[in-house]
Amino acid sequence: MEYLNLDAQVGDLSGVLEPARYLDHLPSISGDLPPGARAFATDTDHYDFQSRRCVKDLTPRAVRSAGGEEIEVEFQHNCWKHDHDLVIRYTGVSSFIIDPTDEDRGAGLGTVILDEILPHRDGCSHEIACWGGTLTIVCRDLQAIWTEADCSSKW
Known part of the structure; x- marks a missing residue:
């Protein structure tokens, strides 16, 4: 992550997620x-930790090739926070890297901590930090689609 701090210090508390530097920089790069x-x-909800449309705590569920240079990444909701799942469609993909923190673990990337979207000569880069690793996609553009989730778990 270039601007997001995933291990900020606030007073005596360490390990705090801090998107402020990225959010301060975003207006100058959004164009x-x-x-x-x-x-x-x-999107104002993207980095609002209380929002149902914040990416934090979503879980990558599937990665699919949509043919050619298109990839879809599906994220599952967390019923305590979200009421929608997220699918991101990447077009013109020039790079796709999954970097697990522990290669022997085999448990997947875990839940999303935060993500950062930056301009790139090929369009944009989207880095998604999860508890079990990082997913980085460079593409011409992306489309984020929120779909209603089924949160009727049977406890």
Whole structure:
């Protein structure tokens, strides 16, 4: 992450997630982002930890090739926070990297901590930090689609 701090210090408390530096920088770079990436990055709910449309605590569920240079990443809701799932469609993908923090773990990336979308010569880069690793996609543009989730778990 270039601007997001995933291990900020606030008083005596460490390990605090702090998007302020990125949010302060976002207005100066948003015009350089492709339209879909700009809409997703600048959505007021995106970094609002209390919002049902904040990416924090979503879980990557599936990655699918949509043919050619298109990839879809599906994120599952967390019923305590979200009422929608998220699918991000990436077009013109020039780079796709999954970097697990522990290669032997095999448990997937875990839940999303935060993400950062930046301009790139190929369009934009989208880095998604999760508890178990990082997913980084460079693409021409992306489209974020929120779909209603089924939170009727049977306890």
